[in-house]
Amino acid sequence: MKKLINSPEAVVKEELEGIAFAHSDMVKVHFDPNYVVRADAPIKGKVGVISGGGSGHEPMHGGFVGVGMLDAACPGAVFTSPTPDQMLEATKAVNGGAGVLHIVKNYTGDIMNFEMAADLARGEGIEVASIVIDDDVAVQDSLYTAGRRGVGSTVLCEKVCGAAAEQKRPLKDVVAVAQKVKDWGRSMGMALTSCTVPHAGKPTFDLPEDMMEIGIGIHGEPGRERMKLKSADEITEMLMEPILKDIPYKSGDQVCLFVNGMGGTPLIELYIVYRKAHQICEKHGIKVVRNLVGSYITSLEMAGCSITLLKMDDELIKLWDAPVKTPGLRWGM
Amino acid sequence: MAIEQKDVIEWIKKYADVIAEKRQYLIDLDSAIGDADHGENMNRGFQAVLKKMPEVADKDIGSILKMVGMTLLGTVGGAGGPLYGTLFLQLGTKSASKFELTLQDWTDMLEAAINGIVARGKAELGDKTMVDALSPALEALKEASKNGKNLQEALQASAAAAEKGMLATIPLVAKKGRASYLGERSAGHQDPGATSSYYLLKVVAETWK
Numbered sequence: 395m396k397k398l399i400n401s402p403e404a405v406v407k408e409e410l411e412g413i414a415f416a417h418s419d420m421v422k423v424h425f426d427p428n429y430v431v432r433a434d435a436p437i438k439g440k441v442g443v444i445s446g447g448g449s450g451h452e453p454m455h456g457g458f459v460g461v462g463m464l465d466a467a468c469p470g471a472v473f474t475s476p477t478p479d480q481m482l483e484a485t486k487a488v489n490g491g492a493g494v495l496h497i498v499k500n501y502t503g504d505i506m507n508f509e510m511a512a513d514l515a516r517g518e519g520i521e522v523a524s525i526v527i528d529d530d531v532a533v534q535d536s537l538y539t540a541g542r543r544g545v546g547s548t549v550l551c552e553k554v555c556g557a558a559a560e561q562k563r564p565l566k567d568v569v570a571v572a573q574k575v576k577d578w579g580r581s582m583g584m585a586l587t588s589c590t591v592p593h594a595g596k597p598t599f600d601l602p603e604d605m606m607e608i609g610i611g612i613h614g615e616p617g618r619e620r621m622k623l624k625s626a627d628e629i630t631e632m633l634m635e636p637i638l639k640d641i642p643y644k645s646g647d648q649v650c651l652f653v654n655g656m657g658g659t660p661l662i663e664l665y666i667v668y669r670k671a672h673q674i675c676e677k678h679g680i681k682v683v684r685n686l687v688g689s690y691i692t693s694l695e696m697a698g699c700s701i702t703l704l705k706m707d708d709e710l711i712k713l714w715d716a717p718v719k720t721p722g723l724r725w726g727m
Numbered sequence: 728m729a730i731e732q733k734d735v736i737e738w739i740k741k742y743a744d745v746i747a748e749k750r751q752y753l754i755d756l757d758s759a760i761g762d763a764d765h766g767e768n769m770n771r772g773f774q775a776v777l778k779k780m781p782e783v784a785d786k787d788i789g790s791i792l793k794m795v796g797m798t799l800l801g802t803v804g805g806a807g808g809p810l811y812g813t814l815f816l817q818l819g820t821k822s823a824s825k826f827e828l829t830l831q832d833w834t835d836m837l838e839a840a841i842n843g844i845v846a847r848g849k850a851e852l853g854d855k856t857m858v859d860a861l862s863p864a865l866e867a868l869k870e871a872s873k874n875g876k877n878l879q880e881a882l883q884a885s886a887a888a889a890e891k892g893m894l895a896t897i898p899l900v901a902k903k904g905r906a907s908y909l910g911e912r913s914a915g916h917q918d919p920g921a922t923s924s925y926y927l928l929k930v931v932a933e934t935w936k
Contacts, residue, residue, distance in 0.1 A: 427801075448764075448804075471771070474764045474804040502904045503806035506847055510800070510809060532908075539907035593767045598758050613762040615905055618912070 395595045402592035406449045406469060413456055417721045420460040424487070427480035430456040431466040435488045441559040441568045442466065442488030445497040445552055446481060447504055448473040450591070451612055454549055454691045457722030463556035464497075464720070472591050472694075473613045475503035481511030485520060493521035493565035495572065497551055499544025500528035523565055525572035527551055529581045529702065531636045532609030532618055543611050546654050546702030547579030549690045550714075553723065557716035574710060580640050582633045583700030585610040585617065587658060589693050608632060612656075612693045612700075626663065630670035633701045638678060642705055645679030650704040650714065655689030658697035664688065667699050675703075684714050690722065728878050730828040730935050735788050736780065738934045739795060743773035745926050756919040760906040764805055765919040772803035772811070787826055792819030806904055807920065810844050810857065817843035830878050834868045841865055848903065855901035855913065857920035864889035864928050879936055886925075886932035893917065893925040 399405050406428070413430065414423035421430050429446075436442065445455045446468030455467035465488035470476035485494045494515070498508045505526065512522045527544035551572055558571045585607040588597035591614065598614030601607060606629070607617035624632070643649065653668040655661070668687050675682050683706060691700070706714070717726030746753075746769045753766030776798045783791045796815030800808055817840040822828060828836070841861050850856040867888035871881035896918035901907040906918070 448762075470804045471764065471768065473762045474768055475806070475808070477801050477804050477808055479801045501806075502848070503804065503808070506806060506809035507804065539901075539910070540903055540905070543908060591763050594754050594758065594763045598763050611905075611908060613905070615760075615762050615908060618908075618910060 395590050395592070397590070397592060399592055402595070405592050406471060409449065409452075410456070410469065413721065420719060420721060421456075424483070427477070427483050429466050429468045429480050429484040429487070430459045431484065431487050432459055432461070432464075435465050436490040438490045439492050440490045440562055441492045441565050442485065442490060442494040443497065443552070443555050443559050443568065444468070444481070444484055444488060444494060445548070446470070446476045446484070446508070447499055447501075448475060448613070450694045451692050453722030455552070458549070458552050458720045460718070460720030461727065462560045462716055462718035462720075463723065464552055465559075472593065475501065475507045478507050478510040478514060481508060482514045485511065485515045485522065486518070489520050492562075493523065495555060495559070495565065495568050496522060496524040497548065497555065497572065498524055498526050499548050500526050500541050501543065502540050521565060523569045525551070525569060525576055527576055527579075529576070529579045530611065531580050531582050531640045532611075545583060545612055546581040546652055546691055546700050547575055547704060549654075549686075550579060550650060550652060550702065550704050551575040553718060554710055554713040556718065557713040560716065571709070571713065574707070575704060578642055578705035579702060580637045581700055581702040582637050583610045583612070583656065583698065584608050584629060584633060585656060585693075585696050585698035586623070587697040589614045589657070589696035591694070606698075610698060612691060614693060614696060626666045627670045630667050630701070631674065634671055634674045637701065637703050638674075643678070643680055643703060646681075648681050648683040648706050648711070649675065650684040650686065650706050651675060651682045652686040652702040652704065654691055654700045654702065656696040656698040656700065657689055657692035658695040659689070659699055661688065664699060667701070671701055683711060730833065730878070732788050732791070732826045734935050735791055735828075736784070738930055739776065739791070740780065741934055742927055742930045743777050745930055746770050746773045746923065749926065753919050753923060756917055756922060759916045760901065760909055760913045761919060762905055765807060765923065768803045768805050768807050769811070769923055772799045772808070775802040787822075787824050788828060789819045789821075789823035789825060792816075792822060795819070806848065810848055810920070813843040813847045814840045830868070830872055830881055834865070834872060837861070837865050837868065850903040853899060854903045855896045855899040855906060855918045855921070856903050857918070857924040859896050859899070859918065860889040860892040860921040860924040860928070863892040882932040882935055886928045889925040889928040893921040896921045
């Protein structure tokens with residue numbers, strides 16, 4: 395294992411210490427329990443928007459805390475859901491009296507820990523709503539599995555819900571925005587290489603030089619299919635096809651096209667994928683009105699990408715364009 | 728013959744040692760079908776439990792087991808945290824204020840714990856989860872009691888059933904948890920959660936004699 399770390403046990407703590415030094419104008423970091431919170435939290439009369447999950451996906455979620463996006467993020471150990479005590483304390487820290495929304499990715503651990511935290515917060519008189527993002531079309535059979543995984547749409551959901559909350563919209567409206575993203579966002583990912591979890595010390599899976607994994611998740615969990623490496627255009631087609639086959643996209647729709655890097659793939663390659671994905675959208679009569687290209691929801695040093703398509707209406711476009719100032723995403727201010 | 732409070736403490740300590748020893752093995756099992764964190768998470772949780780053990784050294788069995796459950800809930804994370812946390816909280820609730828346990832007490836405790844896990848994780852027998860080791864172990868306990876077996880025989884039968892249940896997860900296709908995303912590809916691998924659950928009952932049989 396070749397990593398810029400001091401010790402596997404200290405990875406998350408030292409990363410958080412770095413964030414605290416680097417971004418003290420935007421966020422505060424609380425330790426034991428660990429959470430990253432907006433520097434000006436709680437804001438009276440504003441819905442608090444919280445997310446959380448295992449570490450190793452940076453900048454998600456801690457990098458999205460700030461004005462116009464998340465109020466707090468709870469980082470777990472690498473690829474491990476955070477615990478209910480973190481989520482409860484973060485919920486209390488951002489409660490401005492208008493309720494708190496938990497944005498949860500659909501993984502067994504995340505769901506169970508957030509459910510327990512929501513129960514505890516309600517017990518303390520805080521109104522809590524939850525949205526579970528499950529946009530990964532690689533998981534085909536949802537009846538006999540834990541359901542589709544939450545991947546790329548989560549970033550887009552955090553952006554637009556944060557914008558809605560910033561406008562002091564009531565909790566039910568912010569939930570409605572989140573629901574739109576859940577209903578209208580679909581993703582699919584692939585990997586060229588595995589990643590190495592610091593405490594495991596070796597790659598999570600072996601992927602020969604000439605092979606790739608299609609339908610990979612964001613935790614180095616193997617995908618649904620392993621095959622010979624193909625060209626960027628062919629790979630992009632293989633990712634776009636199941637996304638477009640899944641409802642709700644049709645000719646004439648407006649979308650946000652999000653090409654995401656898994657952590658180990660340079661931007662130059664992501665733009666090659668974006669080029670083809672954009673062309674495929676055009677071929678289907680789908681209008682790309684907004685986009686995002688870069689590594690925003692990563693899987694440590696894994697090479698590969700994911701593509702997310704989010705159908706947008708005028709409300710989502712306005713919320714997308716609203717100012718945001720976080721360590722990982724910033725425009726308009 | 729009864730299970731004493733000191734036996735329960737011994738069980739937790741020995742289990743923590745087993746988890747530390749099997750940490751890498753559990754990580755390897757999880758790498759194959761999950762996300763390579765089960766051994767690390769369980770070890771972090773039980774090391775935290777070990778640190779807190781002196782605080783409950785003279786408490787009743789229920790208090791000890793509840794402390795274990797709360798500590799796991801706050802330190803393990805993932806799916807293992809809520810599930811093992813629930814397991815020990817339920818064991819503790821059923822043994823509140825007791826300093827000794829009979830075979831019947833332990834059977835009732837394990838039943839409550841499994842019910843709690845099923846309610847939290849919504850897994851059924853055959854879904855390739857820890858339930859596949861725990862449920863057969865409970866059935867074996869009940870069967871042994873019915874047939875008039877003594878404590879040691881019953882616990883041995885329970886551990887043997889858990890091991891069989893664990894091994895039976897190998898050909899299964901996972902229906903719960905992260906392994907379920909693999910579909911058919913999850914078959915051929917032993918479930919890490921069922922494995923750590925088998926160790927729990929194996930250490931019970933080895934410790935409570």
